[in-house]
Amino acid sequence: MATDAHIGDFLRSRRARIRPADVGLPEYGRRRVQGLRREEVAQLAGVSVDYYVRLEQGRGLSVSDAVLDAVARVLRLDATEREYLYAVARPDRSGAGVPAVQDVRPGLRLLLDSLAGTPAFVLGRRMEVLGWNAPGDAVMGFSRMGPGTPDIPRHCFLDPASRTLYPEWPLVAAECVAFLRLAAARHRDDGELAALVEELSLLSDDFRRLWADHGVTEKTFGVKRLLHRTAGELAFSYETLRTPSDEDTLLVVYTPEPGTGTAERLAALTAGAVGAPPA
Structure with missing residues (x-):
């Protein structure tokens, strides 16, 4: 062995x-x-x-x-x-075998859309954004992340705008890499995941340095601070929920504390976004 x-x-x-x-x-x-x-x-x-x-x-x-x-x-x-x-x-x-294709089930899609006014999105094992609702797009800008399926690692390390969006960028970057390292151990036959790690290692000094730290972490819950390009400072409590049909598909929900500036700015930001077509 x-x-x-x-x-x-x-x-x-x-x-x-x-x-x-x-x-x-x-x-x-x-x-x-x-x-x-x-x-x-x-x-x-x-x-x-x-x-x-x-x-x-x-x-x-x-x-x-x-x-x-x-x-x-x-x-x-x-x-x-x-x-x-x-x-x-x-x-x-460690779960060897070619990973199944991940997507957003109709029931999960319905759940996303039912969270009116609450930013939410679905992540796959490579932290690709498989789906989101209109408030999630209004806050995170997934539809502006270029062609194809957006993903958090490329946005974090290859898009300079991420360093403005995340005031705590070093923490976000370290958590992103630590989650990818754990995923890579769980899914050793995922060629796309291996290619993503190779790409980011080649193109980002920060990714390469953090990958060498060998940190590993789950994506669970916490506080996410953002600096939105029009809404300004936002602070959300976030929860990450595993879906029952695929433990590698994660539902992430951002919730503002009621009565805070974030809640007010989110309401104004999403007023025109709730009716927009989701991903």
Whole structure:
């Protein structure tokens, strides 16, 4: 059973985050690496140094749950990082197979359109925007993102306008890359996803730098701050919901706090957009 070669970069990046003192080890002598040494991880995980070295080098191993759990514990991986570790360590269990074509079901389309006055859109596994309602377009400008299916990664890294739209662009960019890295581990046979990563790595220094950080994250919930070209500053609470028919199809809903400036500006912005034809 072959281990993915990229596991080494991920494990090295994670052990670099942890100081020996954080795990009860003394810090003495000159350390050539930042964070924990490989032999220290092996000791704390209860495996031989040779075994851990082979794991980090991506050499063929049949890795047990117990070993992966121990390494995850030592490196203090969160739930998403732990899932990523399993996916790259045992690629045959990571959902291999040509991914199905994603689209917006009629029922989901109806749900989008029923959210009158509330920006909402549907994302695919590559963060392509599969559909949106009129308020979502009024806020995000999906219909202005050029021909073909718009997608968040290309807009974020290749369109200079994104740095104005997102006042917190560095955070948005890091989350975008971390979501793509997790998706790439889950869908190793998705050629279009691999091509997207290759394209952005070639065309964007920022993407290439963030990809090398090996961050992984789910898209869940939070606050999205925008600087709209006509409406000005907007701040939404957002929720990301997985659809029951395809867990890789995500419904994203932006909701303003009632009575805020965002709610007022959104109402004015969408007054002429609600009747517009959605995607």
